[in-house]
Amino acid sequence: MGEIRIIGTAHVSQKSVDEVKTAIDEWQPDVVAIELDQGRYLGLKQQQKNPEIEDILQAKNFTQLLIQWILAYIQRKIGMDVGVEPGAEMKAAIAAAEERQVKIALIDRDIRITLHRFWASMSIIEKFKMFYALIGSVVVADKSGELIDIDELTKEDVVTLAMEEFYKYSPRGAEALIGERDAYMSQNLVRLVASHERVLAVVGAGHRKGIEKFLQRPETIPPLDSLTTQIKTRPxxxxxxxxxxxxxxxxxxxxxxxxxxxxxxxxxxxxxxxxxxxxxxxxxxxxxxxxxxxxxxxxxxxxxxxxxxxxxxxxxxxxxxxxxxxxxxxxxxxxxxxxxxxxxxxxxxxxxxxxxxxxxxxxxxxxxxxxxxxxxxxxxxxxxxxxxxxxxxxxxxxxxxx
Structure with a gap:
């Protein structure tokens, strides 16, 4: 059984980018596990094929698309304000691993499954609250001159308070967006550490604590099937x-x-x-x-x-x-x-x-x-x-x- 080291990052932090590069150089892992799925990985590598417009229209999941785009916009806007491209720490991990010919593992759940389960799991009240919060976030993101201390987003006490607040605000949505992905990534990390001596996991700071809990008690990790099936909802x-x-x-x-x-x-x-x-x-x-x-x-x-x-x-x-x-x-x-x-x-x-x-x-x-x-x-x-x-x-x- 190998060893796992977890780096909790902020997705728009230069400090996180530097920390990832340093960890790869100093610890020299056998595999770098990244909080990405195949689609987002190809997107970062600019190799993702554009979907057909007919497929988008036929899917009719317009609300989920808007949520995904607005969330990405908010993250990108914050990144522009602090001068760091969103996902820069993931790009840095990929680039450093490729330069050193270290294996890369994509451990996150497919974003489409996550969005489906996120939307399907929430109550009507939670959805209204989420839309209200998104509108407020867009207004804040569009304001210029806002001082944002991104490094605060990687501090454990700040992250813990933010996660607790999210679970109070939308318990079912938070579970689908955070808790289930913690379990999914933990399952993949357990599999990786069984065949590699050193596994470096690069994940968002909000996932670090949850993943560590699962890794301490692997028997509590739910099976992957339960985390990827479609949620049956009342029509x-x-x-x-x-x-x-x-x-x-x-x-x-x-x-x-x-x-x-x-x-x-x-x-x-x-x-x-x-x-x-x-x-x-x-x-x-x-x-x-x-x-x-x-x-x-x-x-x-x-x-x-x-x-x-x-x-x-x-x-x-x-x-x-x-x-x-x-x-x-x-x-x-x-x-x-x-x-x-x-x-x-x-x-x-x-x-x-x-x-x-x-x-x-x-x-x-x-x-x-x-x-x-x-x-x-x-x-x-x-x-x-x-x-x-x-x-x-x-x-x-x-x-x-x-």
Whole structure:
């Protein structure tokens, strides 16, 4: 059994870069284990193949893409402020190992699996809190002149407090993003140390303590299969869509059976179209989308709101993609953008943002309709619903054979 030495780094710290180089030179490990997966490794080496735009659109995981891009932007912005490229310490470890012909091992979990499990594991409340935090982080990152002491991010007490706060803030999200990866990387390190005398692990400071705990008690490390399978979640989108459709149909039936006349019924239908369509159109424009994409969303939103498996944003995104013609190279431009406004000008980012915000507009339209429809129509909901359901029940009972 060999020996493992762990270096906890800050991903935008020059001190971490120097520490990695020194450790490789002085300790001369047999293998350097790096907190990367194959995709991120190829990305750092600039050998990653750009994905097909059709694959991105067909996957429809627009929210996860936005989260990944925004998190990368925040890290990159901090790196620019302190003059260190994000991932520089990983690049330094790779370069030093290659120069000395030392084996490199990629020990982190596939980023796509991590993002899926991160998103799927969080509750609705945690997701809202995360979006609020991301917006705040973007605002802070965009401010110039902020003094950032990156070296503080590698101190054990500071890291421990940050991890504890993250677990309080979003326990399930933190477990997927940190705890599970600690276990995954520990499993790979145990495998490496069984066949190598010296293993140098280069990981983020936030993972060091968790990995050390697992290595002290290897029997507590969960099997890899349990850390890589897809999380089965309740289809909340489908459930919400079914509820919306049922409530809308019941409302229409109540209006029909209440006897208030076809004029009120037509107004209720027209407002359903207008409220959903207008809000979807507005949010598409807020995302920087083309008016034609907004019009597509306007036309589709009233119908997609009644179909639990269709989202208005998908159609707006397809229209936007036809107009903007994004390319696979746009991903590199997104990763190199120096501001959110610059990212918004990149066709692929705009397509994904249009998809996300068009869906937000359509969802707000649904809530707004049920809240404001009776005041808009100028009728008493108690009368409409009470009389409508009463007459509906009477009609049903009259049709029964007993």
């Amino acid at each position: 909340w989108g489908l459930i919400f869509g079914v509820i919306v459709t049922a409530v809308f149909l019941l409302l229409i039936l109540a209006i029909i059976f209440s006897g208030v006349g076809t004029e009120v019924l037509l107004q209720a239908l027209v407002y359903w179209v207008l409220i959903h369509g207008v809000l979807t159109f507005i949010f598409t424009l807020i995302a920087g989308g083309h008016p034609i994409s907004g019009l597509v969303g306007f036309a589709v939103s009233p119908l997609s709101s009644l179909h639990p498996l269709i989202a208005a944003g998908w159609f707006s995104a397809i229209a936007e993609a036809k107009i903007r013609k994004p390319r696979g190279s746009d991903i590199k431009r997104i990763m190199e953008a120096e501001s959110i406004m610059e990212m918004r000008d990149i066709p692929l980012f705009k397509v994904v943002l249009v998809a996300a915000l068009a869906n937000v507009g359509s969802s707000i339209g649904t809530f707004a309709y049920f809240i404001f429809i009776f005041p808009i129509l100028g009728i008493d909901p108690n009368v409409i619903l009470g009389q409508g359901f009463s007459n509906m029940w009477a009609a049903i009972t009259n049709m029964l054979p007993f």
